[in-house]
Amino acid sequence: MSDIPTLSAGSHQRHGSNIGQPLTRRDGLLKVTGGARYAADNNPDGLLHAVLAVASIARGRVTHLDVEAAKAHPGVVDVMVPGNRPALASDPDEKSNPFMFRLDLLQNDRVRYAGQPIAVVIAETFEAATEGARLLAPTYETEQARTGLEGEPFAPEKVGAGNAARAQSGDVEAELAGSARTLEAVYETPAQYHNAMEPHAVVAHWQGDRLVIDTPSQGLAMAVMRVAGLFGLTPDKILVRSPFLGGGFGSKGFLSSAQILGILAAKLVDRPVKLALTRPQMFGPVGHRAPTRQTLRIGLGQDGKLTAIDHATLTASSTFDDFFEPASDISHTLYAAPAIRTSHEAVRVDTGTPLFMRAPGEATGSIALESAIDEAAETAGLDPLEFRLKNYAEAEPISGLPFSSKALRECYEQGAARFGWADRPREPRTMRDENGLLVGWGMGTATFPALMFEAEARAVIRADGSGVMETGAHDMGQGAWTALAQIAADAIGLDLTRVTFNAGSSDLPNAGIAGGSGHTATAGMALHKAGEAVIAKLADLATEDEASPLFGADNVGVIARDGKLLRRDDESRGEAFGDILKRAGLSNIEARGKAGGDNAAREHYAMHAHGAVFAEVKIDPDLCQIRTTRLVGAFAAGRIINPRLVESQLFGGMIWGVSFALHEEGIQDKRSGRIVNGDFGEYHVPVNADVPSLEAILVHEEDQLVNLLGIKGVGEIGITGTGGAIANAIWHATGKRLRRFPIRPADLLG
Amino acid sequence: MNRFDYIRPTSLDEAIAAASQPGSAFLAAGTNLLDLMKGNITRPDRIVDITKLPDLDRIETLEDGSTRIGALVKNADLAYHEDFAARFPAVAEALLSGASAQLRNAASVGGNLLQRTRCRYFYDTASACNKREPGSGCDSLEGENAGQAVLGWSPSCIATHPSDFCVPLAALGAIVEIKGPDGSRDVALTDFHRLPGDRPDIETVLAPGELVVAIRLPAEAAGFAAHSRYLKLRERTSYAFALVSAAAMLRLEDGVIAEARIAIGSVAAKPWRAKSAEAVLKGMKAEPAFFEKAAREAFAEAKPSGDNADKIELGRRIVARALTLASAGTPTEMPALPASPFAPLPGASANGVAHV
Numbered sequence A: 001m002s003d004i005p006t007l008s009a010g011s012h013q014r015h016g017s018n019i020g021q022p023l024t025r026r027d028g029l030l031k032v033t034g035g036a037r038y039a040a041d042n043n044p045d046g047l048l049h050a051v052l053a054v055a056s057i058a059r060g061r062v063t064h065l066d067v068e069a070a071k072a073h074p075g076v077v078d079v080m081v082p083g084n085r086p087a088l089a090s091d092p093d094e095k096s097n098p099f100m101f102r103l104d105l106l107q108n109d110r111v112r113y114a115g116q117p118i119a120v121v122i123a124e125t126f127e128a129a130t131e132g133a134r135l136l137a138p139t140y141e142t143e144q145a146r147t148g149l150e151g152e153p154f155a156p157e158k159v160g161a162g163n164a165a166r167a168q169s170g171d172v173e174a175e176l177a178g179s180a181r182t183l184e185a186v187y188e189t190p191a192q193y194h195n196a197m198e199p200h201a202v203v204a205h206w207q208g209d210r211l212v213i214d215t216p217s218q219g220l221a222m223a224v225m226r227v228a229g230l231f232g233l234t235p236d237k238i239l240v241r242s243p244f245l246g247g248g249f250g251s252k253g254f255l256s257s258a259q260i261l262g263i264l265a266a267k268l269v270d271r272p273v274k275l276a277l278t279r280p281q282m283f284g285p286v287g288h289r290a291p292t293r294q295t296l297r298i299g300l301g302q303d304g305k306l307t308a309i310d311h312a313t314l315t316a317s318s319t320f321d322d323f324f325e326p327a328s329d330i331s332h333t334l335y336a337a338p339a340i341r342t343s344h345e346a347v348r349v350d351t352g353t354p355l356f357m358r359a360p361g362e363a364t365g366s367i368a369l370e371s372a373i374d375e376a377a378e379t380a381g382l383d384p385l386e387f388r389l390k391n392y393a394e395a396e397p398i399s400g401l402p403f404s405s406k407a408l409r410e411c412y413e414q415g416a417a418r419f420g421w422a423d424r425p426r427e428p429r430t431m432r433d434e435n436g437l438l439v440g441w442g443m444g445t446a447t448f449p450a451l452m453f454e455a456e457a458r459a460v461i462r463a464d465g466s467g468v469m470e471t472g473a474h475d476m477g478q479g480a481w482t483a484l485a486q487i488a489a490d491a492i493g494l495d496l497t498r499v500t501f502n503a504g505s506s507d508l509p510n511a512g513i514a515g516g517s518g519h520t521a522t523a524g525m526a527l528h529k530a531g532e533a534v535i536a537k538l539a540d541l542a543t544e545d546e547a548s549p550l551f552g553a554d555n556v557g558v559i560a561r562d563g564k565l566l567r568r569d570d571e572s573r574g575e576a577f578g579d580i581l582k583r584a585g586l587s588n589i590e591a592r593g594k595a596g597g598d599n600a601a602r603e604h605y606a607m608h609a610h611g612a613v614f615a616e617v618k619i620d621p622d623l624c625q626i627r628t629t630r631l632v633g634a635f636a637a638g639r640i641i642n643p644r645l646v647e648s649q650l651f652g653g654m655i656w657g658v659s660f661a662l663h664e665e666g667i668q669d670k671r672s673g674r675i676v677n678g679d680f681g682e683y684h685v686p687v688n689a690d691v692p693s694l695e696a697i698l699v700h701e702e703d704q705l706v707n708l709l710g711i712k713g714v715g716e717i718g719i720t721g722t723g724g725a726i727a728n729a730i731w732h733a734t735g736k737r738l739r740r741f742p743i744r745p746a747d748l749l750g
Numbered sequence B: 001m002n003r004f005d006y007i008r009p010t011s012l013d014e015a016i017a018a019a020s021q022p023g024s025a026f027l028a029a030g031t032n033l034l035d036l037m038k039g040n041i042t043r044p045d046r047i048v049d050i051t052k053l054p055d056l057d058r059i060e061t062l063e064d065g066s067t068r069i070g071a072l073v074k075n076a077d078l079a080y081h082e083d084f085a086a087r088f089p090a091v092a093e094a095l096l097s098g099a100s101a102q103l104r105n106a107a108s109v110g111g112n113l114l115q116r117t118r119c120r121y122f123y124d125t126a127s128a129c130n131k132r133e134p135g136s137g138c139d140s141l142e143g144e145n146a147g148q149a150v151l152g153w154s155p156s157c158i159a160t161h162p163s164d165f166c167v168p169l170a171a172l173g174a175i176v177e178i179k180g181p182d183g184s185r186d187v188a189l190t191d192f193h194r195l196p197g198d199r200p201d202i203e204t205v206l207a208p209g210e211l212v213v214a215i216r217l218p219a220e221a222a223g224f225a226a227h228s229r230y231l232k233l234r235e236r237t238s239y240a241f242a243l244v245s246a247a248a249m250l251r252l253e254d255g256v257i258a259e260a261r262i263a264i265g266s267v268a269a270k271p272w273r274a275k276s277a278e279a280v281l282k283g284m285k286a287e288p289a290f291f292e293k294a295a296r297e298a299f300a301e302a303k304p305s306g307d308n309a310d311k312i313e314l315g316r317r318i319v320a321r322a323l324t325l326a327s328a329g330t331p332t333e334m335p336a337l338p339a340s341p342f343a344p345l346p347g348a349s350a351n352g353v354a355h356v
């Protein structure tokens, strides 16, 4: 078992089920009082500190490291370089499945991107290790870095998580040729860097042949398998603890080179080692959102209906691994057209490998598609909402599959009403506020697939009537400790206060990955199934026992509620869990449950969450400074387990949309390949003053096909739709179409 | 971070003596210095912590009517000092537009004057930078330079001084009080920072061991209180350095400009006092046409140092706007978003003051 601190549920009044209650985070108190122990807060006895030395060139070879100088620095214990790095059981460059990303574990002297680890200095203090890393004073044989999107493009087979790089329905060229009007526009999105509040950190502790690792992980079971493969250990010898993540956004889905290097360092010195990345080190070795250049060609009929959408993405990946930002795929789901074609091309550049980053593909694709749709509405002379409704996809475009559920019309309706969209003048540059600032209103459609992965959970009911529910789930700050516990409690018919919920450790059942907005659905369904199974066992005990008031009730069935089993046909007859167990002489009873997507349903239905985002911007007509003054989003994402947490997720996504449209950009020196704004002073994300008014409406939606609980997931959808809504509002305010993101004041000059 | 000696003197003389040794640096709140040390951009052998020096945290009015601000006064304390803010509203507004509340609560006014540039290559020790390493070259010239100087730069360095506080101080004729091994001296703030020339590493007139003791605003500087503004263009609404900023102050007599003060920020290696633009306004009516003329004059000598011609145009516009706002009158209360174009404007109408 792990040593995750027990979480108090806080005081609350329950009316009916736990699901649906707007509970505050059960770990909130721990977090605000500093009691929540994050990976780097662990300080086992004998701990040493490791600091990475990273490459300042993007391409070439390390020719010298002054290891002597570093070792001579007081406090430095050892320096790990390719020559003395402990042996690994497998090659860090091996790739036996698409999700096995190649690592930089000092396997040689090559440098393939700026920020790549080239040595690890281990010392008694963090400060000594830091200075030791500087004293290494690396020299290089430098080759010209390849940067930008101008290289020779090629066509990858797969993009994103293994989607086909090309898809089409109908004949795009013929439709475009026959269209009453066409438009073509090119949109550019920059590289963005995952920057969770908590940088990647690891505390690695070898205990004989056992390895204990404290590190933030969005995928504990995968982390164990990766470590097992690299170190030649059996999984049972590895314990990964990750009770809290200070954010992940996709960059903590797979163990990074830095985390493995921490484990190697601990092995080298045979003492526990802590390695935490600095903020600047987050800009390189732990993934990023790749830049894109997207070309959209759109055909329109006389009636304002879309005739064709051609969405072509050019992106960049690293020279040594494959991840391709699947931006064009957004055009698979949103708008109906007789012909749709999506395609991807890529160039190889000297960067760290890009990775999944909150709404990978959807975020980049959405800002381009929603801008293009706005341009198309303008071309068609229609209000942007009217245009979207006219081209509403009743079935999933390209695949032709019906939607398992789709309350997007309701999202449009409720969002528009709340925002006051009906009063929007069609013409741009027609609204001013009382201070003379330009005002613009824009909208965008949000969408994200309703994914499910595989997971397991364990349920225990104890003779004292309490329960234990567990799965190795991941709380990235999104609230899994709370939402999953709500599902878990309902699954065994107990109030939350009577259930111990365990998560965040690899010795618990595999909860899958906290990604793809599928964690609540996946881990939640596993808990639900485990609960169902344990209740069934308990019911067997009772209904076969002559002394139980439930004897013989197996035909009519029983239900679990409030710590009791009740006859389905007569709820006045029932028995408490504890009584059943005690009579059977059992101290507890347990069962496991498994979840995964229903493949049959998924073959026949398209499953997505949807939303509509409405934005107001104000712009100073002369000084060109831009501010998003109002955002209203309405989202339909199936069943809402905890409206408070869901609203926060949607807010977070929408704020990232603001960031995408107006702020965030990793600025690279084209010559050196280094990111030159790698800190929070210069890598801008929105501050509170950038988001003065924010609303998220939760639109009712029922969906029995996605999973039994009807959950679709809300982690990423908020970022889609929002960026485009802001860009469209900027056009509406100024009459200027800006197609390069983020949009800056200087772009509005002239 | 290198190893260094740490000294915490309790008298000015001790501090000056300690800092006279080569490789020493004064430490105030450390919000800039410690970041630079952590990044290995500066590596002092000896830190002279001045936070325990007596009497440097006072705001006082001297006999000649001038206002004296001790070098250790916190940015926030000065901005929220009611009497000070009433007399020098643009200074308070500039202070409150800088950094974040946490930083302003810590940062000293002396440190604000002496903060280093935000040039990205200055912070990146793998880049060539004449300011960090004299003679190594300047990687910004042919690199990322959208935010760099348009006035007073040289091919050896195109970086800007990022302070907000210094901009209205330059406009108001502030004096820097300096004490060093050779005694005390006064230097006008506009002469305190140096233009890069071929020695961008020498940023101020301070000699080794010299300490900024206080900043003085002359009595007549309060004469602009009724018509003073600071305006700052940023890439986000708050917590960002200026793309370009302007301080504008007017002394109006019967609608006629008796005297104007204009300074521009983030356009040069020093806060840029635009005296010729001030002259354009003298004796003129407080009207948009003259403000625009003055704004053009303020940037008459400007030239892009890279991909930053936009800054000149935006700079002109912000000077014109700051003058317009100043002529409309200092707001009776500090705007909730100090120095922001999004602060509600006094007396604005739908086609009003925003559109100059």
Ligand SMILES: Cc1cc2nc3c(=O)[nH]c(=O)nc-3n(C[C@H](O)[C@H](O)[C@H](O)COP(=O)(O)OP(=O)(O)OC[C@H]3O[C@@H](n4cnc5c(N)ncnc54)[C@H](O)[C@@H]3O)c2cc1C
Binding pocket: A681, B025, B026, B027, B028, B029, B030, B031, B032, B033, B034, B035, B050, B071, B075, B097, B098, B099, B100, B103, B106, B107, B108, B109, B110, B111, B112, B113, B114, B115, B116, B162, B163, B164, B165, B210, B211, B212, B213, B239, B240, B241, B242
């Ligand atoms: C994220 C961030 C955002 C910021 N945003 C802004 C902004 O928008 N606008 C703005 O104007 N500023 C901004 N700042 C800069 C901030 O104002 C300065 O860091 C601060 O004013 C420095 O004061 P300090 O007391 O911390 O100085 P320190 O860091 O202690 O010292 C800075 C320098 O001044 C020297 N020094 C200090 N006091 C004296 C003295 N009395 N005599 C001689 N030398 C001295 C030190 O040796 C050192 O070289 C920002 C800073 C950060 C970190």
Ligand code: SF4
Binding pocket: B117, B119, B120, B121, B122, B128, B129, B130, B131, B132, B137, B138, B139, B140, B141, B156, B157, B158, B159, B200
């Ligand atoms: S502009 Fe100045 S500070 Fe920036 S790199 Fe060049 S020399 Fe250094």
